[in-house]
Amino acid sequence: MGKDLLLLTLISLPLIGAAINGILGKRMPKLIVGSLATMMVFVSFLIGLTLFTGLDKTTIVHLFQVAKFEDFTLDANFQLDSLSIWMTLIITGIGSLIHLFSMGYMSHDEGYHKFFTYLNLFIFSMLLLVLGSNYFVLFFGWEGVGICSYLLIGFHYNDAEKGLANSLAARKAFIMNRIGDAGLLFALFMMLNHFHTLEFVEIGKMVTASPELYTGIAGAITLCLFLAATGKSAQIPLFTWLPDAMAGPTPVSALIHAATMVTAGIYLTVRSNFLFELAPTTKDIILVIGIATTVVAAFIAMRQNDIKKVLAYSTVSQLGLMFVALGMGAYTVALFHVTTHAFFKALLFLGSGSVIHAMSDEQDIRKMGGLSKLTPITHITFLIGTLAIAGFPFLSGFFSKDEILAHAWMSSPIVYGILMIAVTMTAIYMFRLYFLVFHGSFRGGEKLKSHVHESGLSMTIPLMVLAVLSVFGGILNLPGIVFHDAGHWMSHFLESTTYGLNQIEPEHMDGNQSIILMCIASAVALSVMTWAYITYVKKQAVAKEDADMNAWEKLSSNKLYIDEIYQTIFVQPILWLSTTLASQFEQRVLNNGIFRLTSAIEASGNYTRKWQSGFLSSYLFWMVMGIIGFISYYIIKSTFWN
Amino acid sequence: MEQLNNIGASLDFYIFVSIALFSIGAIGVLTRKNMIVLLMCIELMLNAVNLLLVTFSTFFGNGEAQIFVFFIIVVAAAEATIGLSILIMAYRNSKSIDIEMFHKLNG
Amino acid sequence: MDALIIIFITGLIGLFVGMLKNSRLTLAVISVGLIAGFLSMYYMNDYQSIFQSYQGLQFSRTQHMFALLAIGLTFVSVLLGYTYFKEDEEHTSDYYGLMLFSLTGALCLIGFSNLFMFFLGLEILSIPIYVLVGIQKGNSLSSEASVKYFFTGSFATAIMLFGIALVYGSTGSFEMNEIQMALDMGMSHSPMLNIGVLMMMAAFLFKVGAVPFHFWGPDVYQGSSNAVMAYMASVVKLAALFAFVHFFNFTFHSVTPFVAGLILFAIVVSLFLGYLSALKQTSFRRMMAYSSIANTGFALFAVLNQQYGEASLWIFMIGYACSTIALVTINMIVEKETDNIANWKGIGYSNPLIGITLVISLLSLSGIPPFTGFFGKYLLLSSAFTNYLPVVILAIIASLVGAYLYLRLMVLALSKEGEGNKLKMNLTQIIVLILCLGGILGGWLVLLI
Amino acid sequence: MELIFLPLILGIIAFFVPTKWVRPFGLLASISILAVSIVHLINFNTSDYVMLFNPAEIFPLGLTFKMGYDGLALVMVLLTNAVISIILLANWNREISSNARFTGLTFLMQFALIGLFTSLDGILFYTFWELALIPIFLILYWFGKQDNNRALFKFFLYTLLGSLMMLLSFIALGYFAPNYSYFQLVQANFVGKEVAAALIMGGILFAFAVKIPLFPFHTWQAPTYTNAPMAGTMLLSALMLKMALYGMIKWMIPIGFEGLVYLKWPVITLGGIGIVYGAIIAMKQKDLKTLFAYASISHLGLIAAGIMLFTVSAIEASMIQIINHSIVAVALFLCAGIIEDRLNTRNIDDLGGIAKVAPHFGFWFAVMTFISVSVPFTAGFIGEFVLIKELFTAHWVIGITAASTLVFGAVYMLRAYQGSMFGPSKVTVFADLKWNEYLVFALLTLAAIGFGLYPQIIIDFIKPSIQFTQELMSGDLTLTK
Amino acid sequence: MSLQMISVILGSLTIASALMVILSKHPIRSVIYLVITFFFISAMYILMNAQFLAIVNMIVYAGAIMVLFLFVLMLLNLNKEMEPETNRMGIISALVAGGTLFLVLITALRDSFQYGKGYTMVKVPEAGLVENLGKLLFSKYLVPFEISSILFIAAMVGAVLLAKREKQIID
Structure with missing residues (x-):
């Protein structure tokens, strides 16, 4: 099999899975449906691995010409290069794990086959997004994931209590994404008008050949692209849909709203790095927005009581962090964080899913507590995830975050300072969450307690795999200062797609400085952990009711009233x-x-x-x-x- | 001979008389309510026309206009006949020959 | 000439046949006579007439067409009237006779080439109509209509005669071509001639029923019977309009530009007044009378069109007359005690032939292609387009009001509520409807010949 | 020949078919007409100009009776035939389709539409334009709500006013060309008389604007749609409106491009206003049909604005969008019709939770919703994409205005979907889809996705016609037909 | 007394009697005045050497038509004062309209007066004679003459039809 065919197979497998499940799923046993869907994604992953190992240069696969207009053509082309294959691996890899998890999680649901159809469709769209060789195919995937997201968020529209809220959340997500999409469209139009093509490679060539010609338009294009990214990746001002999107089933949150779809904005920016490099103003804007988002989201997350909401705001905050990296031009760093974040955030979401599953769909952390004994595997894996995200030394999150912080330090101490605050807050809310859920005494009543049980194998295996990845994910891109030979493997791997523009490389940093920064980060994580342990385990502090809150807590728990402000x-x-x-x-x-x-x-x-x-x-x-x-x-x- | 052939007044006088008769007929048609008088006024108007035509006939020394007058008289007679029979019929229906009585059809 | 004699004699024979009190026989005689008249008119140039042809009565190609149309429309009117006339057996033949006499007048009015024939034609056309309008003797509305028509008509005749006298006084002739010659030689600025022309125009406007001489129209149409109204709206209007157009396009063509302003005024006011007043009517015939005033407004565009005026008028009139006759026939079928439009409710839905005829007639009247009404209007408007654009636009706006009027009637007649209300139709009525339908659908094909 | 007259003949026959047989007759007849047009399609070479009627002589009034089709017209003919088959299929389980009058009138309308699309003579075009109005009027009147006279009058008079303006313009055109043959009209020379050309085209445009309908001329639309029967709304929205857009592409631009420079931006502005205006009003509408009507204003405003750009890409995209809008219109009004059939209401407030009791309907409605908001993979996406792109290229303000349809469209469509399908379960009994409805939805989806993935098939057909216009506008073209 | 004087006096008398026609309240008086007017007009015809027409005018109008009028008046028993109460505004507006008509006609035709001023008409003696008219009537205008018979037949039929008393309205 040639690469072309392999690539096309990779893309089409999830589609085939979706088609089979969509048409025949209702008449097939659940096991077959679930394993078919999982297998499709997993086979894709395997193909991806094959391609990954055999990757040498950028390959473009021409499928067919969609339409030829007067001064431009729209082609269905796919591109195989380091960036796209990297994203493919994340998507299909995490995707197959989550499929596996879903087989257990959704086993009691009526719309079992529908769920897997949508999931497969989502994977297909996501693959289109990352594998397309031009912005046109990217846009197909871009909107496709939007639709799947809509369908999956509103999956439980029939729910007696939350059905309405679910469907409203889905609508909100779709519409907010559409605003971003409009931005992407404008970027496309401008590109068509100035480059008369949408192919990444060709635009890249043109831009690198004579950057001075395109500096002006690059600013406009990148602004529009960034608008699109804020939509999909939930940045200020379009971030409010993501927390609401947690209305979807937990695997969906894990897959779409934590690990893959939300990183589409990052992917887009990295993909268009040749343009962003010509637009310093846009990069500054991205930096500012990224910082603002990460702080605001972290702040809000501190007083959320819904287990998934906390994770959602955490995701927004982490995405902000990634944009900070992008704003500084550290594309591979951002991608590194994307990767590690995919591991631990998927792990956390799946863990929370396991908890929710165990708690019979109860999501309020005020009703949990002491689950560490009842659900041991979940507990351990969740702990690993928490540690990873909080930046516990030598876990994956530690490395990726540290890279960003190092870059921030390089660019400006103020940025670094603000980011440190955000990182601290991250640790605080994560440990708060962890301790409230797994320690202390059970607050949900005896009746509920009797139902609590550890999840089945299909759910715990993904948890364990992801936990392993969360622990060792950092190996992919170890800091060059510390690990000279093994360092920055991932950055080097991705170099071919970032066109070697003037990236700031942390190599230039003083080794000692780097180590000091790492130490500070570790210290913060450890101290917060201790503080949280004292507060929530020793003192048995519980999440407060609304009435008892002071001003900042109210602000946080009411999400800074941003929804209300938008409404008005x-x-x-x-x-x-x-x-x-x-x-x-x-x-x-x-x-x-x-x-x-x-x-x-x-x-x-x-x-x-x-x-x-x-x-x-x-x-x-x-x-x-x-x-x-x-x-x-x-x-x-x-x-x-x- | 010249003197003998002078028919009396100039052309304009006859035209004047004719216009006067015509206008008097028109005023009669507008003012009077009795249908028979109305009919008579119309006859008066026709006679004004006759006078005018005869005048022109003399002026042009052409007999055709007099033939035309002849036809007008013919038509006037026929119209008078029809008019009077309509009048009788109308009188039978409404017991009046006041034209003001006929206004059922309006709007 | 032959046709005229044939028709006159048919009328006379009809009067005598009427004594037998056999309405079918009378109809047959009259029909045969009309057909014979039609044929002799049709083949006019192909055979040697036994009568000496007369200078004052000559049929050019267009006049020939108009004459044929007039005979044809009379035939349709005769058929249409049959159902109504036969109930009054005493007078069946009188109706037919008078109608045919009137037709001879119409033919004179179409074929005239001197003022004698014109004047006589006009009178022969009118006088039987005065009688026909009032022939429902017990009906006070009918006699009122007759009185009104007669007095206004005689008054208009007097005005017309005064105009003729003045025209004669300034040109010295009663021959059309001599008058035209005199005008062309510089007479057209003479005040006497102009006043004469204006007074004749006033009388013409009266005959065709245009503002401000339209007042007789609604009253007379409402007061008369359906058949007579159909005849008036078709043949009388046709002949009068033709004479009008003929006068102003040929004889007085050098004066026409001077009086164009007045004609345009008459057109605009007729259009709007006709359609607007028709909107609120409850009597069908009265509504059609107002509609006829408005349609006259359209037809008057022909007066201003020297080149194609008569041809356009022909097409327009065939559309208008066929539609009107068809609608009047339908009205006759549905009429109960009064000719209230409410009677029309739902008849089109339950009676397919009526429905189709009605829809097509009304659409043709509204000026929607591909019906003859459209082509008529189109021809008239397109020739007036360059010179009188504002008036054409006003006419278009007015025709929108008209479309609204016709549409309301159509909607009423097609309403589903009257379902099951099957109406009885005579053979003659069916024939009339089909003939009219043919005229509306195919009349414009004449253009292609 | 048979392409044009088959519907007429079948239409007349349909009036006499006994009630029992009307339904199959209608469907079979429409399919046979479709088959005939497909035969024409197969024998068609995209660069051809197929003359159906080509008399050499010129009749009075400048009538030429030329009829024929190029790729553009053929696409429209096919669209018409296909949509009518679909409409009849969609109505299969409804009472209306067993009504001989409805079927007959539908075919008569089809006749008028095909005639309009294939006429190559100004007067013929006008004739068919008017003719199309009559069957639809009767359908609306006889099968719509009984108290719809006001709306109907408005519809009829509005369109008639437009038609009369068009008539005026055609009369005026007669002074610029020797006859009304399309090939003569397009060569009408307005050089030095651009204002006259603008006025003439303004008249024609007025007719089109009313039918499309462009922003201030749209008031007839919502009430007419609301009162019309489902089939009537479909015919109106999926076919009638396309007449105007086709007229703009085929007649208005080639004939009067010299004058259209004066009208270009006004129309684009109106289109832009329509896009936003229709969308904003649609957001709070409660009646599904009214909502879709306003949505239609929004969609068609975009198409009209795009056509007025006169660029090849924009016009090609407009054609794609025209086809897409037909699909969407049939789909959405079918959804509204299904709801109305089962529940006797279309008010969103009274609906809710239908997806729970009728999951299949819920699913298909969702698919149709996505098709109508022009997500990728559907024909609407390509059309909208290129249209907005071209508008954006022309001026960024109009581009942004047009792009608002992306967001607003999602807002009102999802609101409609969500309001009727999800939410509190007010509806507890709802018969799920019938086989014919399944089939219609499936066919529409297939078409939408097919054209969405490979719109080139449309472009190939229409390209020669549009290039013809372009060459005409650049001024180097001589015609022989 | 010159002919000119005679014609002026005749004209004045004609106008005066015509005025009396419309001014007299009594219909029968109107008829009588009308007959007198016709006599004066006939006299003017004679002045203009249109003897044939003068005679015809006398016979047909004064003799036949007016008698018919009188006959109808008698028949309908309308010889008493029939003029109902008159609408003053109507009368005034009618008078104004008629007067305006007169003035307007005079104004419009005043140029023709100048055109004929001082020009006394030259009589062509033969034109109005019976013989000449007869020749013209029966040669050039034979057809109109014959056609006028249609008019008479129509009028006759019509008059009989309308004026005949029907059975159903006798009561």
Whole structure:
């Protein structure tokens, strides 16, 4: 099998899985449905591995031409290079684990086959997104994942209590993503107008050949691209959909809203790095937005009581962190964090899924506690995930975060300082979450307690695999200072797609400095861990009820009122406009205006009729007047116009 | 001979008389309510036309206009006949020959 | 000439056949006579007439067409009237006779080439109509209509005669071509001639029923019977309009530009007044009368069009007349005690032939292609387009009001509520409907010949 | 020949078919018409101009009676025939399809539409334009709500006003060309008379604007749709409106491009306003049909604005979008019709939870919703993509305005979907889809995805026609037909 | 007394009697005044050497038509004062309209007056004679003459039809 065919097989397998499950799934046993879907993704992963090992240079696979317009063509082309294969591995790898997990998690659900259909579709779209060789195919994937996300968030629309909320959350996610999509579209238009192609490679060539020609337009394009990225990757100002998106089943949150889809924005930015490099202003904007997002999200996460909401805000915060890296031009670093984040965030979500599963769909951490004994595997894996995200030394998150912090230190101590605050907050809310869930006493009542049980194998195996990955993920990109030979393997691997533009390399950093930064980070993580242990285990502090909160806690637990602000600023005015236009302009001006006109015309018939009085003398009178008028016309005209 | 052939007044006088008769007829048609009088006024108007035509006939020394007058008289007679029979019929229906009484059809 | 004699004699024979009180026989005689008249008119140039042809009555190609149309429309009117006339057996033949006499007048009015024939034609056309309008003797509305028509008509005749006298006074001739010659030689600025022309125009506007001489129209149409109304709206209007157009396009063509302003005024006011007043009517015939005023407004565009005026008028009139006759026939079928439009409710839905005829007639009247009404309007408007664009636009707006009017009638007649209301139709009525349908659908094909 | 007259003949026959047989007759007849047009398609070479009627002589009034099709027209003919088959299929289980009058009128309308698309003579075009109005009017009147007179009058008079303006323009065109043959009209020379050309085209455009409908001329649409029967709405929305867009591409631009420079931006502006206006109003509508009507204003505003750019890509994209809109219109109004059939209401407030009781319907409605918001993989995406791109290239403001449809479209469509399908379970009994409805949905989805993945098939057909226009506009073209 | 004087006096008398036609309240008086008007007009015809028409005018109008009018008046028993209460505004507006018509006609035709001013008409003696008219009537205008018979037949039929008393309206 040639590479082309392998690549196409890789992409189409999930689609085939989706098709089979979609059409026949209802009549097939659940086991077959689930394993078919999982196998499809897993085989894709294996193919991806094959391609990964055999990767030498950028390969472009031409499938067919979608349409040829006057000055541009739209092609369905796919591109195989280090970046795309890397993303493919993450997607299919994590994806197959989560498929596996879902087989257990969703086993009691009615829409079992539907769920797997959607999941497979999602994987397909995601593969389109990362494997497309041009922005057009990317956009297909981009929107495709949006649709799948919509379908999966609203998966439990039938739920008696939360059905409405679920579907509303789905809608919100889709619409917010659409705003970002519009940005992507504009970027595409501008590219079409200036480059007359959407192929990454060709645009890259043009831009690198004569960067000075494109500096102006690159700014505009990258701004639009970044707008798209904020939509998909939940950055300020378009981040509010992601926490709501946790309404979906937990595997969905893990796969889509933590590990893969939300990183599409990062992928897009990395993919377009040749443009971003020409637009320093955009990069600054990205930096600022990234910092703001990471801090705000971390702040909000501190007082959330829904286990998944905490993780969701944590995801937003981590994504912000990745954008900070992007804003500094550290593309591979961002991708490194994407990778490690995929491991531990998927792990955390799946862990929380396991907890929720065990708790019979209870998500409020105030009702949990002391689960460490009841669900040991979940407990251990969750702990690993927590440690990884909090930056416990030598776990995966530690390395990736550290790279970002190092870059931040390089660029400006202020940035570093702010990021440190965010990192601290991350540790705080994560340990709070961990201790409240797994330690202390069970707060959910006896009845619930009797139901609590460890999840089945299909759920724990992914947890264990991911835990291993979370622990050892850092190996992929060890800091060069410390591990000279093994260091920065991933960065080097990805170099071919980042065009070797002027990236800041942490190599330039003083070795001691680097180690000091690492130490600071470790110290923070450890001290927060200790503090949290004291607070939540020793003192048995519980999450407060709303009434007892002080001002900042209220702010945090109410998500800084951002939803309400958006509602007031954007949603209400548009809806008001809609009603007003419909009732005032449409109804009064256009509709009634016309009816007034017609009724005026009809009424005027009554006036004209009055002339016809019925009296003969009047008729004769008017005839005489007519003749007089005629002759007067003659007199006047012949006197004055001749 | 010249003197003998002078028919009296100039052309414009006859035109004046004719216009006057015509207008008087029109005023009659407009003012009077009695249908028979109305009919008579219309006859008056037709006679004004006759006078005018005869005048022109004399002026042009051409007999055709007099033939035309002849036809007008014919038509006037026919119209008078029809008019009077309509009048009788209308009178039978409404017991009146006041034209003001006929205004059921309006609007 | 032959056709005229044949028709006159048929009328006379009809009067005598009427004594037998056999309405079918009368109809047969009249029909045969009309067909014979039609054929002799059709083959006019192909055979040697036994009568000496007369200078004052000559049929050019267009006049020939108009004459044929007039005979044809009379035939349709006769058929249409059959159902109504036969109930009044005493007078069946009188109706037919008068109608045929009137037709001879119409033919004179179409074929005239001197003012004698014109004047006589006009009178022969009108006088039987005065009678026909009032022939429902017990009906006070009918006699009122007759009175009104007669007095306004006589008054208009007087005006017309005064105009003729003045025209004669300034040109010295009653021959059309001599008048035209005199005008061309510089007479057209003479005040006397102009006043004469204006007074004749006033009388013409009266005959065709245009503002401000339209007042008789609604009252007379409403007061008369369906058959007579159909005849008036078709043949009388056709002949009068033709004479009008003929006068102003040939004889008075050098004056026409001068009076164009007045004609345009008449057009615009007729259009709007006609359609607007029609909107609120409840009597069908009255509504059609107002609609006829408006349609006259359209037809008057022909007066301003020297080149194609008569041809356009022909097409327009065939569309208008066929539609009107078809609608009047339908009205006759549905009429109960009064000709209230409410009677029309739902008849089109339950009676397919009526429905189709009605829809097509109304659409043709609204000026929607590919019906003859559209082509008529199109021809008239397109020729007026360059010179009188504002008026054309006004006419278009007015025709929108008209479309609304016709649409309402259509909607009423097609309403599903009257379902099951099957109506009885005579053979003659069916024939009339089909003939009209043919005229509306195919009349414009004449253009292609 | 048979392409044009088959519907007419079948339409007339349909009036006399006994009620029992009307349904199969209608479907079979429509399929046979479709088959005939497919035969034409197979024999068609994209660069051809196939003349169906080509009399050499010129009749009075400048009538030429030329009829024929190029790729553009053939695509429209196929669209018409296919959509009518689909509509009849969609109505299979409804009472209306067993009504001889409805079937007959539908075929008459098809006749008028095919005639319109294949006419190559100005007067013929106008004739068919008007003719199409009559069957739809009767369908709306007889099969719509009984109290719909006001809306109907508005619809009829509005369109008639437009038509009359068009008539005026055609009359005026007669002064610029020797006859009304399309090939003569396109060569009408307006050099030095651009204002006259603009006025003439303005008249024609007015007719089109009413039918499309462009922003201030749209008031007839919502009430008409609301009162119309499902089939009538489909015919109106999926076919009638396309007449105007086709007219813009085939007639207006080639004939009067000299004057259109004056109209270009006004129309694009109106289109832009329509996009936003329709979308914003659609957001709060409660009646599904009204909502879709306003959505339609939004969609068609985009197409109209795109056509007025006169660029090849924009016009090609418009054609794709025209086809897509037909699909969407049939789909959405079918959804609304299904809901109305089962529940006798279309008010979103009264709906909710249908997806729970009728999951299949819920699924297909969702698919249709996504098709209508132009997600990738559907024809709408390519069309919208290129249209917005071209608008954006012309001016960034209009580009951004047009792009708002992406977001707003998602807002109102998802709101409609969510409001009726999800949420509180107000609806407890809802018969799921019938076989014909399945089939219709499946066919529409297939078409949408097919054209979405390979729109080139449409472009290949219409490209010669559009290039013809372009060459005409650049001024180096001589015609012989 | 010159002919000119005679014609002026005749004209004035004609106008005066015509005015009396419309001014007299009594219909029968109107008829009588109308007959007188016709006599004066006939006299003017004679002045203009249109003897044939003068005779015809006398016979047909004064003799036949007016008698018919009188006959109808008698028949319908309308010889008493029939003028109902008159609408003053209507009268005034009618008078104004008629007067305006007169003035407007005079104004419009005043140029023709100048055109004929001082020009006394030259009589062509033969034109109005019976013989000449008869020749013209029966040669050039034979067809109109014959066709006018249709008019008479129509009028006759119509008059009989309308004026005949029907059975159903006798009561």
